[in-house]
Amino acid sequence: MKNIVAGCILLACIGCKEITYREPQPKGVEKLQRIPKSLQGKYLLPEDNRSLRDTLVVKAHTYFASSDPKGGSTLSDSLMIKQYKGFYFISINDRPEWLLRVIEQEKNGDISCYMLQAEDNAFPDLLKQLSQVIKVDSTVLPGETLYQIDPSPKELLDLIKKGYFKKTATLKKIQ
DSSP states (O other): OOOOHHHHTTTTTTTTEEEEEESSSTOOOOOOOOOOGGGEEEOOOOSSSSSSEEEEESSEEEETTTTTTSSSSSSSSEEEEEEETEEEEEEEEEEEEEEEEEEEEEETSOOOEEESSSEGGGGGHHHHHHHHTOOOOEEEETTEEEEEEEOOOOHHHHHHHHSSEEEEEEEOOOO
């Protein structure tokens, strides 16, 4: 990820591998030009080893940690948000792949974050299970292998509903 804020909201987990995508998800759904008003505000970030717990500030076109207001991320052609069937999908271009974070807003305003990932030692099992329901392609790059899927919007929702996407965090809305 490009900065600490992206790392916090995107919630990539150390020691985990994830499934990626060839294009922003869900396919065929228009990207939003701004972050919806209901998602804008401040959220407590998951606890880390700092003495002070940081907050995530979400505005119409950007988000950042309150401790680093100049270091955030802005919606662009390489950071997109889409809304589909009650979920928000954040696609991040991490050339040559797209990473995906699924956000579900709770009734109280909190947001739950989901990823299609597994710890390194459990990743082969995830690949085996996933390949039984959708085609998984692999691309070998120097030092790593990328595993990608190309789901239709319906297939993507089915993967979420069947529990393939794992909750990585819930961010409590504080304002």
